[in-house]
Amino acid sequence: MAEKDFHVSLPEEVVGGFGWNESEVPSRVREALVMDLLRLDRLSEAQTAAILGLARWELLELMGRYDVPAVRMSAEELDRELATDVKRNGAS
Numbered sequence: 001m002a003e004k005d006f007h008v009s010l011p012e013e014v015v016g017g018f019g020w021n022e023s024e025v026p027s028r029v030r031e032a033l034v035m036d037l038l039r040l041d042r043l044s045e046a047q048t049a050a051i052l053g054l055a056r057w058e059l060l061e062l063m064g065r066y067d068v069p070a071v072r073m074s075a076e077e078l079d080r081e082l083a084t085d086v087k088r089n090g091a092s
Contacts, residue, residue: 001051008029010025030052031052031062032066034048034051034052035048035062035063035066035068038063038068039066039068041072045059045063
């Protein structure tokens, strides 16, 4: 995947507000942007993990920190999925 470099200026209060060290800013901004694309379903989990160089468990941990749900389906989709499982496995 081709990469582009950008120069971004941020007020010290922004960097300090996140508690980041100055050296962390580029990787943290990259992480935040990629996680937002995942949240918006513009990237898959596999793409996100590859871009950020993470293992699956590391991605799941990061998704938790960014409040990105690990199961991203609507309530209706979840209800259908659960109903299908109940039918398939029989009611307990």
